[in-house]
Amino acid sequence: MKYLYLVMLGLLAIATATYAEGYGTADRMSMTQTDRITVKGTVVDENGDPLPGATIQVKGTTTGTSADINGNFSLSVPSDASLVISFIGHQTIEIAVGGRTELGNITLVSGLEELEQVVVIGYGTQRKVDLTGSVAIVDTEEMKKVSHSNISTMLEGKIAGIQITTDGQPGADPTVRIRGIGSFGSTAPLYVVDGVPMGTTIRDFSPNDIESLQVLKDASAAAIYGSRAANGVVIITTKQGKHNEAMKVDYSGYLGLDQVERGVYDVMDAYQYAQYVTMAYTNSGMDVPAGYNPASPKYLDPDVINTDWFSEAFKTGVRQNHNINLSGGGNNNTYNIALDYYSQEGTMEGAGPNFDRYTARINNTMDVKFIKFKTNIVYSHSDQDNMALSNANEYVQGLWGAQYPVMASALLIPPSIKAYDDSTWVLDDKIPAAEEYTYDSFGYGTYYDDVHGDLRVTNLLLTNNLLERNVVVDRIVGSGSVNVDLIDMFGRPSSNHKFDYNLNLAYSKTIAKDFTFVPSFIQSTTNYLSKADETLTEGYRNYSTALVENTLTYDGTFGRNHVNMLVGQTYEHELFHTVSGSGVNMPEPYFLQIGNAAETSATSPESEHKLASYIGRINYDFDAKYLLSVTARRDGSSRLSPDIRWEWFPSVSAGWRIDREDFFPVSDKTINLLKIRGSYGVLGNENIGEYQYMAVMARGNYTYSFGNKKVTGSAISNYVNEAIKWEKKKTLDFGLDLGMFNNQLEFTFDWYKSTSEDLLYSVPVPANAGATNTTVTMNAATMINSGLEFLVAYHNHQNAVKFDISANFSTLNNEVTKLGVSNEPRTDGYCRTEVGREVGSFYGYVYEGIFQSQEEIDNRVNSEGEFINQSGAQPGDCAYADLNLDGEITNEDQQFLGSGLPKYHYGLSARAEWNGLDLSISTFGAAGFKAVDFIDVTLRSSYFILNKSVDLLNAWRPDNTDTDVPRIAYKSTGSITNDMFSSRFIQDASYLKIANIELGYNFPNKWFGGYIHGVRLYASGQNLFTLSKYRGYNVDFAGGTFTPGYNYASYPSPRTVMFGAHFSF
Secondary structure, eight states: OHHHHHHHHHHHHHHHHHHHHHTTOHHHHHHHHOOEEEEEEEEEOTTSOBOTTOEEEETTSSOEEEOOTTSEEEEEEETTOEEEEEOTTBOOEEEEOTTOSEEEEEEOOBOOOGGGOEEEETTEEEEGGGOOSOEEEOOHHHHTTSOOSOTGGGGTTTSTTEEEEOOSOTTOOOEEEESSOOOSSOOOOEEEETTEEOOSOOTTSOGGGEEEEEEEOSHHHHGGGGGGOTTOEEEEEEOOOOTTEEEEEEEEEEEEEEEOOSOSSOBOOHHHHHHHHHHHHHHTTOOOOGGGOTTSTTOOOTTTOOOOHHHHHBOOEEEEEEEEEEEEEOSSEEEEEEEEEEEEEOSBSSSOOEEEEEEEEEEEEEEETTEEEEEEEEEEEEEEEEOSSOTTOOOOTTOOSBOOOHHHHHHHSOTTSOSBOGGGGOOTTTOGGGGGOSSTTTTBOOOOHHHHOSOOBOOHHHHHHHSEEEEEEEEEEEEEEEEEEHHHHTTOOOSSEEEEEEEEEEEEEEEEEEEEEEOOEESSSSSEEOGGGOEEEEEEEEEEEEEEEEEEEEEEEETTEEEEEEEEEEEEEEEEEEEEEEEESOOSSOOOOGGGSSEEEEEOOEEEEEEEEEEEEEEEEETTTEEEEEEEEEEEETTSOTTTOEEEEEEEEEEEEGGGSTTOOSOTTTEEEEEEEEEEEEEEEOOSOTTTTSOOOOTTOEEEEETTEEEEEOOOOSOOOTTOOOEEEEEEEEEEEEEETTTTEEEEEEEEEEEEEEEEEEEEOOGGGOOSOSEEEEEEEEEEEEEEEEEEEEEEOSSSSEEEEEEEEEEOEEEEEEETTTOOOEEETTEEEOTTSOTTEEEEBOEEEEOOOHHHHHHOBOTTSOBOBOTTOOTTSEEEOOTTOSSBOSGGGOEEEEOSSOSEEEEEEEEEEETTEEEEEEEEEEESOEEEEHHHHHHTOSSSSSOOBGGGGGOOBTTBOSOSSOOOOSSOOSSSOTTSOBGGGOEEOOEEEEEEEEEEEEOOGGGGTTTSEEEEEEEEEEEEEEEESOOSSOTTOOOOSSOTTEEOSOOOOOEEEEEEEEEEO
16 A cells, blocks of 8 residues: 555656646747647538627637637637537537648537427427427428428428328418317317417418427317317417627528429320210210211311310419518617518419418517517518319309319310310300300300200310409518516516516407409300309408417426416407498499499498406426426307306326436436326317307398288397307327437327317208208217327438438327217218218218129129119119118118228428538328329219210220220210219329428538628429329318318419529628
8 A cells, every 4th residue: 555655646746846847838838849820610500500609619728719790710729729619509519620720611500408498388488308298399491491372381291190281272271180180160270479379370471480380289288278279289489589699681582483293184185085975975876966077067177176275274383482581689689570572373374373472570579677578560461363263162153054173174174175266256146145245255265065065164264364363461460578577676586486477469450352253254055154143242351359468477496396387367359340342244344343333232241259268387397307287278258158158178297207217227328318298188169150159130031910011020030059169179198208319319109089079060950940040050079089199300410411310100090979969970972971980981882893784784683692773774884782782772872982081191301411512302191091083083974075084985885895994975874873973983092292302502601702601502392293093183182071082173283393592691
């Protein structure tokens, strides 16, 4: 032991001598041992934007500097020094100088330590690791790489458990469902922007303004919004300025070209169509129309008339977006100003669809002692031209003939009709009724019964050019909040306790101007709109919403105990007023003023809605290990009768961070987060419309005899449900969150089951009740949704090639457990909803092939040996199964044929960056469901003479029996036809869509001499390719609630190529 002491004393003596020798001669030593050099560099974030104020420090010393406004720095250091570079909100890195003087761009990766990440929740924020509910956090920068007018559509494929379906119509609102169909009414979630509820649509806001976006999926996370949260909540925070930052100007923009994919449907040209018409008429024993008889002087020579309706109807669309953002701030204030323009010219010839939107936003904060003020003003102006006739089935009074959505007509009109024909300006010599019209068919091609046959179809170019539908919307939203630090106000600041009062005021005003003009025209004796029905309609819709919120928040730490408490009161008042006028029979030439019409009328309905609420929440954790959250909200709605308008919406959730336990054997460098959580809660839905519980009288709807004289009066004639109440959703959720290698690898799992009770449903009113209404709305249905959700992400930012990969997968099971008073099934077109099954399954006949002979028809028997009678069947016709074994093919032989709700949804995104280049790919898809496409069904119809699929040329004939295409004819025989809805029209709609590929380059800042920085140019392709067996446009179409798998001519989502730029100065 003594030798050890001697050694230690010797070392101590040497160290002391060395220190004494070096003291006072440090400068000389450094000069002799290490040369000093001046290093320069630029500190930037992952997007190439400078990080002004970033700290650059020589490791192990106090020597350092800060980056300037452009992220640049210069520092004298030893040539062999190591620099430690840090910036708030980014990961600190260490760089060896190695004698270099130019360090170039130094990229700091965003991402606080897991413990410090904060997410926005209802009426507050919370550390991500402390969440006990199911909250999805969206990568907004990746989301914005998709071009669309609506923020919601950009979420498609980004979040597990969210189903978004839409079409390509500019300005269209998508159908958004969070964890399935939770109501038979609207399923749209509540959108909250900067703390202000914005209702169930977000179309008027620019995606470029978004800083962060969270989706509250379960009852625990969303319960603070009570009766408005049954369909989930989307919380959006817009961009803010930064303290002590000089004004920064950012520009981003792109220009894109849209084209609808050609060849999705293989339709006939004029030669093929003439063959089909001849076959159809011959099989029906009828003479072929003169236009298809080569011996007739009215013959339509395919060499002369062979209209490619796809080329005539569709064009190249143009979309563009430009955004300028100014931001900055001082010691006590911040500001952010944004101007945005979005335009999308549709891909269809005619008046629409087109969409333009202008948006301006100003955010401001100001700190005055213990008070913080925040203001936010957003103005939006949009101008939308709609199609004349879309899949929304717009009603046009007096429009005669077989009318299809414009998009469908482009594929169904025969190629033997001209697109344009100057002779149709005057048709008096061909159509006697045309004498009453001034412009007849306006120079658009038409058909003639004696030439083309009885088509009863209108030229889509005429329809979409003449029928005008326009909506102009002006919306302004202003909000302001005052946050008072009550502890600081009384001069008792504390690092462990915080007690705030917050007053939030908001006002929203929306004015929509509607314009519709339907002029008179005539195309045939059956396709026309007379002067008596020519209509000009103009109207204004005025929506206003006022919001007042008062909340108290306490946040305190007591040792290892932490508690956050919120109590508050909110009041929302909505007013709706509309004025609409119509004029019928306009003088020509047209001067579109309603007062010029021969007949005029006007309406001015209005309504009012009030919602008062009391809210409370307690979040508690012990040692950030055991987590508990309890929330309650009490809502009162004017939409319900006074006796039952108030309701409680509670929730409770808990979590356990196993990784913080002493017994957890794995290092936090390997697993930094392992949390299990569970929640249960009740949410509500009051989207039932105004005054549903009130009995009202229509003016002049009843005739009395008073004193033997006829007197007109009013009486209550409808049966009204005065006991209508809240829809409720009870949700149970269990989840797991895992983070590994400092969150390089993230994994999230959720299992949920939500039971929607007291759903509003139309119940038949008995005929002997004496009421005029046939149905009444009651809380008479129940539905259950359940599923699994998975999210996995990997981030690698440590290597020269930086990349991120994320994938999500979810399952969905839907079951209706109650439907009306008597649980009677409901049929909607090809779909049927029944207790014990999911909503809107396909329901029809089972197709068993094609009859090859009359003998086969006569001798067919069912499984019990009974002969089967199929009315009107002929050789070549479809054979259907006798499911009820009664020997007769009737409606009773239909069964469920498949699901229109996808069982599985998934998404995959990847991004890589190297040496300034970046590449990102985004895909999504769905599986486990069927679809029926209206256009496909119509093109494959065995009857009539609209244009058809080329497949029908291979229809069954006595000399062509080896085919799966049934016999064609002009008209059917018997009550059971080839066009009965059956399994032969159902398609497998599983798909994988390559949604977006983007390639960009970030230019070095030094190239631009300090004038501009963060310059990035990129090219991207959107909706590039879809892998699917589905035949039709938009496999991710927006189906109805009761018809989720039926695609009724949705507007095609185009393939888009875009070029864009971003830079700052």
